[in-house]
Amino acid sequence: MSLPDAEALLAGLAEQMRPHVTPDTALVGLHTGGVWVAQRLHAQLGLTQPPGALDVSFYRDDYAQRGLARDTRSSSLPFDVEGRHLVLVDDVLHTGRTVRAALNELFDYGRPQRVELAVLIDRGGRQLPVAPTYCATRYMPPDGQRVKLAQEDDRLLLRLAPDTE
Amino acid sequence: MARNPQLNKHGELQHLLTTEGLPRDVITRILDTAEPFAGVAEREVKKVPLLRGKSVFNLFFENSTRTRTTFEIAAKRLSADVINLNIATSSTNKGETLLDTVDNLAAMQADMFVVRHASSGAPYLIAQHLEATGRDHIHVVNAGDGRHAHPTQGLLDMYTIRHYKRDFTQLSVAIVGDILHSRVARSQIHALTTLGVPDLRAIAPKTLLPHDIERLGCRVFNDMREGLRDVDVVMMLRLQNERMQGSLLPSAQEYFKFFGLTEDKLALARPDAIVLHPGPMNRGVEIDSAVADGRQAVILPQVTFGIAVRMAVMAMLGGGNA
Amino acid sequence: MKIHIRGGRLVDPAQDIDAPTDVFIAAGKVVALGTAPDGFHANRVVDARGQVVAPGLIDLCARLREPGQEYRATLESEMAAAVAGGVTSLACPPDTDPVLDEPGLVEMLKHRARMLNLAHVYPHGALTVGLKGERLTEMGELTDAGCIAFSQANSSVDNSQVLFRAMQYAATFGYTVWLQPTDPHLAAGGVAHDGEIAARLGLVGIPVLAETLAIGRLLQLARSTGCKLHLTRISSRAGLMLIDQARLDGMQVSCDVAIHALHLCDVDIGYFDPQCRTVPPLRAQFDREALRAALADGRIDALCSDHTPVDDDAKQVPFAEAEPGTTGLELLLPLTLAWAREMQLPLSLALARITSDAARVLGLDAGHLRVGSAADVCIFDPEAPLRITRESLRSQGKNTPWLGREVLGRVSATLVSGQVVYEAPAAR
Numbered sequence: 001m002s003l004p005d006a007e008a009l010l011a012g013l014a015e016q017m018r019p020h021v022t023p024d025t026a027l028v029g030l031h032t033g034g035v036w037v038a039q040r041l042h043a044q045l046g047l048t049q050p051p052g053a054l055d056v057s058f059y060r061d062d063y064a065q066r067g068l069a070r071d072t073r074s075s076s077l078p079f080d081v082e083g084r085h086l087v088l089v090d091d092v093l094h095t096g097r098t099v100r101a102a103l104n105e106l107f108d109y110g111r112p113q114r115v116e117l118a119v120l121i122d123r124g125g126r127q128l129p130v131a132p133t134y135c136a137t138r139y140m141p142p143d144g145q146r147v148k149l150a151q152e153d154d155r156l157l158l159r160l161a162p163d164t165e
Numbered sequence: 166m167a168r169n170p171q172l173n174k175h176g177e178l179q180h181l182l183t184t185e186g187l188p189r190d191v192i193t194r195i196l197d198t199a200e201p202f203a204g205v206a207e208r209e210v211k212k213v214p215l216l217r218g219k220s221v222f223n224l225f226f227e228n229s230t231r232t233r234t235t236f237e238i239a240a241k242r243l244s245a246d247v248i249n250l251n252i253a254t255s256s257t258n259k260g261e262t263l264l265d266t267v268d269n270l271a272a273m274q275a276d277m278f279v280v281r282h283a284s285s286g287a288p289y290l291i292a293q294h295l296e297a298t299g300r301d302h303i304h305v306v307n308a309g310d311g312r313h314a315h316p317t318q319g320l321l322d323m324y325t326i327r328h329y330k331r332d333f334t335q336l337s338v339a340i341v342g343d344i345l346h347s348r349v350a351r352s353q354i355h356a357l358t359t360l361g362v363p364d365l366r367a368i369a370p371k372t373l374l375p376h377d378i379e380r381l382g383c384r385v386f387n388d389m390r391e392g393l394r395d396v397d398v399v400m401m402l403r404l405q406n407e408r409m410q411g412s413l414l415p416s417a418q419e420y421f422k423f424f425g426l427t428e429d430k431l432a433l434a435r436p437d438a439i440v441l442h443p444g445p446m447n448r449g450v451e452i453d454s455a456v457a458d459g460r461q462a463v464i465l466p467q468v469t470f471g472i473a474v475r476m477a478v479m480a481m482l483g484g485g486n487a
Numbered sequence: 488m489k490i491h492i493r494g495g496r497l498v499d500p501a502q503d504i505d506a507p508t509d510v511f512i513a514a515g516k517v518v519a520l521g522t523a524p525d526g527f528h529a530n531r532v533v534d535a536r537g538q539v540v541a542p543g544l545i546d547l548c549a550r551l552r553e554p555g556q557e558y559r560a561t562l563e564s565e566m567a568a569a570v571a572g573g574v575t576s577l578a579c580p581p582d583t584d585p586v587l588d589e590p591g592l593v594e595m596l597k598h599r600a601r602m603l604n605l606a607h608v609y610p611h612g613a614l615t616v617g618l619k620g621e622r623l624t625e626m627g628e629l630t631d632a633g634c635i636a637f638s639q640a641n642s643s644v645d646n647s648q649v650l651f652r653a654m655q656y657a658a659t660f661g662y663t664v665w666l667q668p669t670d671p672h673l674a675a676g677g678v679a680h681d682g683e684i685a686a687r688l689g690l691v692g693i694p695v696l697a698e699t700l701a702i703g704r705l706l707q708l709a710r711s712t713g714c715k716l717h718l719t720r721i722s723s724r725a726g727l728m729l730i731d732q733a734r735l736d737g738m739q740v741s742c743d744v745a746i747h748a749l750h751l752c753d754v755d756i757g758y759f760d761p762q763c764r765t766v767p768p769l770r771a772q773f774d775r776e777a778l779r780a781a782l783a784d785g786r787i788d789a790l791c792s793d794h795t796p797v798d799d800d801a802k803q804v805p806f807a808e809a810e811p812g813t814t815g816l817e818l819l820l821p822l823t824l825a826w827a828r829e830m831q832l833p834l835s836l837a838l839a840r841i842t843s844d845a846a847r848v849l850g851l852d853a854g855h856l857r858v859g860s861a862a863d864v865c866i867f868d869p870e871a872p873l874r875i876t877r878e879s880l881r882s883q884g885k886n887t888p889w890l891g892r893e894v895l896g897r898v899s900a901t902l903v904s905g906q907v908v909y910e911a912p913a914a915r
Contacts, residue, residue, distance in 0.1 A: 055201060058213035058480075067177075067485025068215070070194070074201040081209075108210035170758055185687065264803055284805035285689040286759030293758075294803075311807065313689030348689055375686035376694065 006149060006156035009120045009136035010037065014044040016134045017087070017118060021045055025085045028052040030102055031073055033091030033149035036156060037120060041089060052077035059101035081110035087133070091149035093119040096130030121147060121158075170292050180292045180305040181478050183314040185355040192359055196324050199470070199477035205242055206472065215480050216245035219276040223249045225308070226263070226282040231445065232308055235468070236279045239475035243483070245277075263287065264294050271295065277304045277483060285311030304482040312346050317478060318443050319352025321471040323360060325463055326398055328470065329439050333357070337364040339392050340383070342402030342424065342451050343373045349443045350402055351381075358382040368392035370424065372413045389424050393433045401426055401442040404451050417450045427453040431461065439463045488530050488905060489513045491523065495535025495866060499542055500839035501855030510540055512862040515905035519858060533907070535866050538899055541838050542854050543575025543863030545845035547743050547791035548719060549816055551608070553599065554592065555584025560796035560883035565816065566605035568882035570909040572817040573865035573898040574792075575606050576846075576853055581613040582640035588613035588624045590632035597633040605908050607863075609849060611638040611665055614653050620644035623653050626662055635849060636717065638665040641766050643701065645671060647708070654714035663715040663850065668701035668726065669693070669767055678807045680770040684753040690807060693768050695723045702729045710738060717848060718742040720793060722767040724777035731786060741848050744778050745793035746822045747813055751775070751888060761802045761809030762888040765793070782840060783830050789845040792819040796884020814884035821896035824869050828895075834869065862905035871897035
């Protein structure tokens with residue numbers, strides 16, 4: 001199975017989401033890849049709310065094992081979370097732990113009306129009961145590899161990298 | 166000779182005891198990590214779960230409600246359980262030694278000690294004892310020891326300077342006041358020199374300067390006006406009441422006249438210079454109210470940043486133990 | 488008891504001997520060197536092959552903690568430490584509890600020491616009652632009880648008139664006054680040399696000026712009163728220069744240095760190591776180099792261990808709260824040898840500083856192995872490694888920066904008045 005084209009996936013994901021979002025829907029990208037995807041989706045879907053960004057480092061469940069991530073960034077939700085329709089956006093859905101952490105963080109900002117999940121790739125291997133609302137494709141990377149989103153000249157592309165987990 | 170006791174064998178922060186000898190990238194990482202923590206206070210729930218289930222003991226062998234409170238808020242915003250011990254008035258008066266106290270608290274499953282002590286080096290003694298007794302999973306944060314160090318204060322000052330001035334390598338910085346007795350000044354000096362400040366000045370009367378202070382990397386000025394000329398940052402120090410008159414200084418009034426920061430003296434610094442003070446301020450002794458409340462003062466932001474920096478330090482220490 | 492020390496290298500600086508020489512001992516005295524006297528039949532032969540045979544060491548300053556601080560150390564433990572370190576005579580300062588300011592206390596101490604039959608103890612009497620610097624002690628009576636000099640231990644006499652009179656009085660009888668020169672006001676609250684290290688560590692500094700000011704004052708008082716002055720534990724180059732100048736001006740004054748000050752300086756405090764807290768403080772590196780050189784060329788007369796046993800509780804506290812002092816009796820020989828080795832000095836010169844020179848400072852006929860003298864002997868292997876551990880130290884004080892380190896120079900046997908009082912456990 002060859003590596004899918006990220007731009008094609010992005011277009012497909014936007015089409016899946018289009019019927020379900022309103023201009024008031026807010027996207028929340030998960031650092032780092034999810035933020036890129038959210039920015040692109042935001043433009044394609046013509047939403048009014050600026051996209052938010054979450055760095056879930058403070059909510060990760062492996063902090064006790066691995067400590068705080070080196071390049072932790074600020075989370076920023078430039079809209080009121082209270083009562084809003086939110087879509088969490090990530091590049092790759094794997095164990096579901098990042099989504100769990102993101103949901104916990106999100107609720108520390110307020111009580112949204114509804115939260116959905118959009119991902120470019122579902123690579124399986126779930127460890128938590130998490131399912132995407134919108135998913136561009138399923139793709140299983142070869143053993144010992146993980147799939148990684150990159151951004152070059154405003155274009156998104158997918159790459160394989162050794163899995164260090 | 167023992168290795169630097171605040172770094173583990175991988176060169177990572179194990180304890181925070183001083184800014185001296187901290188690698189530049191460790192200092193920078195603390196400041197970088199503090200940035201996302203600064204946002205936590207602006208949310209509906211001002212808390213993140215990093216230290217959930219961890220016990221942070223505030224071991225204050227010397228009273229300081231203010232410092233203790235900032236550590237308490239920082240620990241609570243990390244969801245830690247915080248236990249405050251005001252030991253200045255409890256067990257050590259009953260003959261229990263410092264290390265007895267530490268052993269007892271360690272037996273209560275402490276994860277972190279925040280230590281304030283009147284004797285220079287006390288947090289080292291605790292850190293060395295924990296290591297020697299195989300309890301190096303417990304982290305020590307120095308919240309001020311004697312005249313030696315107050316690293317979180319030094320780091321929050323660096324955060325503040327970086328916030329307003331960005332590039333340390335272009336700055337002129339003056340530290341003014343009772344440097345002899347100041348742990349804050351020492352922590353500032355080591356952090357500023359490590360971050361590459363090219364022009365660091367110490368302004369004080371000769372009675373309030375340590376011997377060989379130049380060796381720490383500062384230029385000494387006994388004339389405040391001369392020392393403030395064209396600086397970007399003015400870091401004021403607190404003058405303790407008991408030192409205002411006696412054999413160190415004749416009076417608070419005379420001190421204010423020659424070493425108090427007034428608007429006319431501040432006018433010698435760059436127009437965009439910022440003024441820091443670790444608090445609590447003695448208005449009319451080391452700083453004039455017009456300056457303390459003026460547009461160049463960043464004293465209240467220091468307090469806010471201080472919480473974020475302490476959260477960053479505790480979060481960096483408290484994880485990755487498994 | 489007749490003893491034949493056979494096959495050793497006799498190093499006796501007082502007689503300028505450094506040669507393979509047998510030593511013959513009878514009735515507590517040296518009866519012959521080299522060849523046995525006629526009709527000498529040894530009851531015991533001590534095999535000293537591969538070893539140095541030297542006069543027993545003389546320590547100018549060792550605290551035995553008796554009376555009053557037996558929880559720290561006892562006469563038994565510290566005298567055992569002395570002979571294990573090859574020390575056969577020691578002078579002890581009067582800062583016991585109670586202070587050695589009454590003849591009865593001195594007699595008791597001398598008596599207890601005699602009963603133990605280990606090293607010879609030479610107490611310093613207090614110069615002022617309770618070391619308070621106010622009233623003179625009965626120096627005559629104290630001398631009759633066994634005191635060999637008068638001292639203030641680590642205290643000073645603040646009132647110059649009292650000190651002037653105390654020195655006048657001592658000069659009346661020709662007694663030596665033995666003082667550690669520190670100005671108490673400049674040193675107030677201080678715990679470390681006032682320099683870069685103290686500035687960095689935030690430790691209250693003791694300036695060199697505290698020593699030079701005190702030396703200047705004491706030299707002038709000694710000159711004016713004609714009192715014999717010994718300055719103990721000089722710590723600084725500037726202090727040494729004042730003493731040099733006084734001697735150039737024709738003054739008789741002697742001085743010593745503590746053995747740890749030859750090897751350590753303020754940098755060794757490291758991360759607040761309380762074992763490096765001493766009185767006077769460890770000074771700068773250039774001070775240490777000046778002390779090493781001055782001891783080599785004789786401007787410093789002799790060495791002392793400044794043996795100060797301190798219990799663990801008093802050291803396991805923050806630096807400034809730690810009690811000053813290091814255990815030293817068992818380190819005096821190896822650390823003296825280390826100094827000599829590093830300075831490329833002959834063994835006999837090194838030994839002179841802890842035998843004959845020390846005896847001269849104390850005014851004792853000791854520190855040599857002339858025929859007819861008391862057979863106080865130290866036999867040691869200067870090359871044998873010695874690991875300093877809590878277990879290896881016989882002193883009750885385990886407080887030394889050398890703990891866990893290895894030094895060279897191991898005592899194999901010590902004789903006091905012709906009796907073997909210490910023998911090293913056989914090497915495993």
